[in-house]
Amino acid sequence: MLHGTMRINSKGHLEIGGCDTVALAKKFGTPLYVIDEELLRQNCRAFYNGFKRDYPGNEVIYASKAFMTMAICKIIEEENLGLDVVSGGELYTALKAGFPPEKIYFHGNNKSREELIMALENDIGKIIVDNWHELNMLNELARKMNKVPNIYIRVSPGIEAHTHQYVKTGQIDSKFGFPLFNGDAMRAIEYALTLKNVNLVGLHSHIGSQIFDSYSYKAEIEIMMNFIKLIKEFLGWEVEELDLGGGFGIAYTEEDDPQPIEKIAHEMMQSVKEYSVSLNVKMPKIIVEPGRSIIGNAGTTLYTVGAIKEIPGIRKYVAVDGGMSDNIRTALYGAKYEAIVANKARLPRVEKVSIAGKLCESGDMLIWDILLPEIEEGDILAVLSTGAYNYSMASNYNRLPRPAAVLVSNGQADVIVERETYEDLVRKDVIPERLLSVKRKIVNY
Numbered sequence: 113m114l115h116g117t118m119r120i121n122s123k124g125h126l127e128i129g130g131c132d133t134v135a136l137a138k139k140f141g142t143p144l145y146v147i148d149e150e151l152l153r154q155n156c157r158a159f160y161n162g163f164k165r166d167y168p169g170n171e172v173i174y175a176s177k178a179f180m181t182m183a184i185c186k187i188i189e190e191e192n193l194g195l196d197v198v199s200g201g202e203l204y205t206a207l208k209a210g211f212p213p214e215k216i217y218f219h220g221n222n223k224s225r226e227e228l229i230m231a232l233e234n235d236i237g238k239i240i241v242d243n244w245h246e247l248n249m250l251n252e253l254a255r256k257m258n259k260v261p262n263i264y265i266r267v268s269p270g271i272e273a274h275t276h277q278y279v280k281t282g283q284i285d286s287k288f289g290f291p292l293f294n295g296d297a298m299r300a301i302e303y304a305l306t307l308k309n310v311n312l313v314g315l316h317s318h319i320g321s322q323i324f325d326s327y328s329y330k331a332e333i334e335i336m337m338n339f340i341k342l343i344k345e346f347l348g349w350e351v352e353e354l355d356l357g358g359g360f361g362i363a364y365t366e367e368d369d370p371q372p373i374e375k376i377a378h379e380m381m382q383s384v385k386e387y388s389v390s391l392n393v394k395m396p397k398i399i400v401e402p403g404r405s406i407i408g409n410a411g412t413t414l415y416t417v418g419a420i421k422e423i424p425g426i427r428k429y430v431a432v433d434g435g436m437s438d439n440i441r442t443a444l445y446g447a448k449y450e451a452i453v454a455n456k457a458r459l460p461r462v463e464k465v466s467i468a469g470k471l472c473e474s475g476d477m478l479i480w481d482i483l484l485p486e487i488e489e490g491d492i493l494a495v496l497s498t499g500a501y502n503y504s505m506a507s508n509y510n511r512l513p514r515p516a517a518v519l520v521s522n523g524q525a526d527v528i529v530e531r532e533t534y535e536d537l538v539r540k541d542v543i544p545e546r547l548l549s550v551k552r553k554i555v556n557y
């Protein structure tokens with residue numbers, strides 16, 4: 113269960129990046145996202161080594177939707193990866209962090225005019241075009257701005273990946289991309305090749321998220337490589353770059369058993385090579401877009417235990433000072449997590465409890481049924497592998513301020529996101545002039 117730089121120190125406390133997590137909770141407050149910098153970098157290197165070291169044309173681009181801050185952009189840049197953004201906000205964050213624009217790839221199924229203009233103004237690396245509306249709008253905007261952006265066409269390959277329904281994306285009935293099965297993808301490519309203000313350089317597909325079976329990726333490669341052959345035959349165009357998306361699964365609990373990234377990369381690259389030989393098409397440069405598998409296991413959330421409610425013979429609820437506002441994944445996907453009582457990390461796990469959040473929803477649960485040491489108010493609970501899609505999907509529901517995030521390494525903890533304050537919560541509220549006197553007018557029903 114302990115991974116990355118996690119260890120149990122002489123006080124019996126959980127330590128991450130050489131920092132005692134109980135001390136972190138005290139210093140920075142809870143809930144607190146703790147990011148293990150060394151593990152994050154190791155994950156980046158595993159992808160780099162697997163997909164890029166032996167294939168210099170390939171790219172690994174971090175899907176920043178998983179966890180995006182300016183400090184993370186700096187690490188990704190330093191680790192020689194590119195960046196996948198899906199909104200003006202993510203693009204803005206990357207640019208503000210000084211991320212090289214040419215290494216930014218812009219995704220999204222409904223990019224706005226303003227977002228596309230921002231991408232064009234900043235000459236970002238690739239725009240992944242999702243639909244007809246975007247293709248025409250982009251070409252027109254680029255014409256007016258005298259630009260010729262590099263684009264990929266997003267293909268919906270029609271694959272049912274074995275994962276939760278909400279995180280599948282490649283199936284036929286999907287809002288993303290040009291369907292392959294009805295000829296739309298081919299027509300879009302044919303059309304894009306005639307447009308003067310876009311430079312079509314490749315194809316993109318993505319089959320979903322938290323995928324373990326390499327079979328799904330191999331199926332994706334088979335479909336895309338066959339499609340590349342068809343494109344060559346029908347349109348005489350050779351696809352230079354093939355983006356296979358992200359989705360590599362990670363271990364949240366012992367039930368999950370992901371393969372090492374280097375192994376997956378090797379199998380995928382072998383498969384691409386084999387198809388390029390057997391189908392007689394040029395070997396495309398391969399791009400992958402991992403999000404969760406870069407940041408997921410590098411994140412841990414620390415909470416303080418508050419109310420404990422036991423319903424004899426039924427369940428013991430242990431409530432913490434956060435919940436679905438900082439981790440919506442249990443409520444949304446039925447996600448499962450492991451946890452450690454950080455200040456009792458060496459004690460035996462003796463009782464089964466369920467970890468509840470503090471928000472006003474019965475579904476606001478973080479973990480159903482977990483064995484923990486005897487737990488009391490004030491204990492610090494560490495929920496593991498919360499790096500991906502926790503902070504980035506956090507909300508202010510119930511007007512809870514969003515937690516801080518710290519980057520830990522070699523005994524040093526640096527804040528990379530400050531904790532929101534109550535003042536932050538009302539910063540954008542406006543009371544219209546006509547309501548300003550309300551407190552003096554008591555309404556009488």
Ligand SMILES: Cc1ncc(COP(=O)(O)O)c(C=O)c1O
Pocket residue numbers: 175178196219281318320321322357358359360401402403404405500
């Ligand atoms: C197009 C695209 N690329 C990359 C990702 C990253 O996925 P993951 O975090 O599962 O690697 C996603 C999310 O599923 C996505 O939609």
Ligand SMILES: N[C@@H](CCCC[NH3+])C(=O)O
Pocket residue numbers: 177279321322441500501
């Ligand atoms: N947000 C999802 C995955 C979707 C990824 C983005 N396409 C999760 O937490 O698992």
